[in-house]
Amino acid sequence: MDTVIPKTSTVLAALLRADFTTQWRNRRSVILTLVVPVIILISWKGLVAIKGGAFALSNSITIGLIATGLMGYTNAIARDRDKGIFQRLRVAPVPTWTIMASRICVQLVMIILVTTAVFIAGNEYDKITLTPSGYAFTYFTAIIGGLVYLSLGQMVAGLITNPETVNSTTRLVYFIFIMVGMFGELGILGVQIHDLEHWSPYGTVKTILAGSMEPAKWTNDTSIALLLTVLYAGVFATIGIQRFKWNTNK
Amino acid sequence: MNDRQENILTVNGLSVSYGKFQAVQNVSFSVLKGEIFGLLGPNGAGKTSTLSALEGLLKPQSGSIVIDGYDAGEKPLYARASLGVQLQSTSFQPELFVIEVLELYAGIYGLTLTRNQILAILGEISLEDQAFKKFGQLSGGQQQRVSLVIATIHNPKLVLLDEPTTGLDPQSRRQLWERIEAIREKGHAVLLTTHSMEEAESVCDRIAIIDHGRVIAVDTPQALIDKHRADPEVISVSRRGKITLEDVFIALTGKTVRA
Ligand SMILES: Nc1ncnc2c1ncn2[C@@H]1O[C@H](COP(=O)(O)OP(=O)(O)O)[C@@H](O)[C@H]1O
Ligand SMILES: [Mg+2]
DSSP: OOOOOOOHHHHHHHHHHHHHHHHHHTHHHHHHHHHHHHHHHHHTHHHHHHHOHHHHHHHHHHHHHHIIIIIIIHHHHHHHHHTTHHHHHHTSSOOHHHHHHHHHHHHHHHHHHHHHHHHHHHHHHHOOOOOHHHHHHHHHHHHHHHHHHHHHHHHHHHHOOOHHHHHHHHHHHHHHHHHIIIIIHTTTTOHHHHHHHHHSHHHHHHHHHHHHHSGGGOOHHHHHHHHHHHHHHHHHHHHHHHHOOSOOOO | OOHHHHEEEEEEEEEEEETTEEEEEEEEEEEETTOEEEEEOOTTSSHHHHHHHHHTSSOOSEEEEEETTEETTTOHHHHHHTEEEEOSSOOOOTTSBHHHHHHHHHHHTTOOOOHHHHHHHHHHTTOGGGTTSBGGGSOHHHHHHHHHHHHTTTOOSEEEEESTTTTOOHHHHHHHHHHHHHHHHTTOEEEEEESOHHHHHHHOSEEEEEETTEEEEEEOHHHHHHHHTTOHHHHHHOBTTBOOHHHHHHHHHOSOOOO
C-alpha cells in the first residue's frame, strides 16, 4: 500500500504535450481556420471605409473563433470519444478534468492565434491600427467570446454522440452563423433578422470585440452584450458538461 | 495468512447494470498476488463489464472492489494507480507516433522517462524501428505488444487484460502468453479475460467461469476438470472419452451459441 498518485502537474504536462502535438499534426486544418477570417477581412476592404475598422476586425475574429471552438474542438472530442481514446485515458490515475483542461489550453492558444492573425492582416491590408489598450482588451474579450463557442461545441458533443452527426451539425451551425451574421448585420435580411443576429451568440461576441477595440465607444448596449455572452457560455457549458458521456457505448 | 496481504484484488457481490439490464450479478472472486487469474466466459457473459467496474469506467450498482487495499469506490485514484490496463479495443490518438504515445502514458502514470529510455522499452518488444510510426500502421500483434507495454509501464501490481489474444495468429498468441508469464515472474498479478479454453488451461493459475453475469465456478483448471469429471452432463458432451476443460465449460454454460 505504498501507492503514489502521479502529480497533477506531470499528468497535465504529458497531456498538453500530446494534445499540442496532435494539433501540430493537424496543422492544415489549423491554417485553414486562420486563413478564412483573414480572407474575409481582405475581401471586405471596401466596407472598412464605410463601417469602420472595428466592424471588419470583430467580424473576422468571430468567424475564426467559431471555426476553432465549435468545429475544431468539438469534432476532435467527438472523434476521440468514439474511438475509445478517452476511455483509455480515464483508466489511468488522472483526475478527469485534466483531460479536458489540456484540450481547452490548446484552444486558448488557437484563440490567441486567430486574433493575432486578424490583427496582422488588418494592419497589413486595411491599415487598421488599434491603441495598445485596444489590442490588449480585445485579446481578453476574444477569450471570453471563444469560450462561448467552445461551450456551444461542448453542448453539441453532449447532446449528440455520433461523430458524423456532430460534424455535420457543427458545420451547419457555422454556416448559419456566417450567413446570418454577415448579411443580417448589414440589414440585408430585414430588421427582425438584424435584431436576432445582434443578440445571438454571434452578435454579442462581435459587439464585445468591437467594443473592446475602441473602449471609448463602449456603450450600455456593449455591456448588455457582454452579460449575454457570459450567460450563453454558462448555459451551454452547463448543459454540455452535464450531458457529456465519455464513451459512445458501441 | 492475512487475507489483506495475500489478495491484490477482492471483488465482493459486484453487480453492474445498463438501465434495467443486469450485465453482472453478485459476482465475487479474488486475485492473489503473483497469480494469473482468468475470467473465462462466452461472448456477452459480462467479462468486460466486470473489468470496467474495476477500472472505474462505470459505477457498480452494488458490491465492493478492493485493489491493493484501496476501496475503488472511496479511493479511485489510488486504486487505479495500482492497475495496469489493456482495454478490449484500445485506441490511441491516431496523430501520435508510437514513441509519443508511450511518452504520454509514461507521463500520465507519473514517470519522467527520456526518449532513450522509451526507445529501450520499445527495444524490449522488438519495436525500436517502429517508434516513429503511427499506432494504426502497426500489425495487430505489434499493436497488442505496444498496449501491453503501456499497461505495464508503471510496474503495476495488477494488470487487467481484456481478451488480449483474440484475433492474433498462433505465433503472436504464444509470444503474448510468454510476455504475460513474464509479468507474473516479476511478481505482478494478472487478471485476463478470455473465451479460449486453451488459453485458460495454458496460462491461468486459476479461473472463474462466468456466464450470464454470474460466476459459476472458481478454481484451478485441473481442479475444475477433476471436480466435474463424473458429472453426467460433462460426460455427455465429452468426445472420444477424454474430459477437457471445454467439456466442463460447455456442461456448465450450456450448448446455446452466443451472439
Ligand atoms: N453499454 C452497454 N449498454 C447496454 N448493454 C451493454 C453495454 N455493454 C455491454 N452490454 C451488455 O451486457 C452484457 C455483457 O457485456 P460484456 O461485459 O461486454 O460481455 P463480455 O465482455 O463477456 O463479452 C451483454 O449482454 C452486452 O450486450
Ligand atoms: Mg468483452
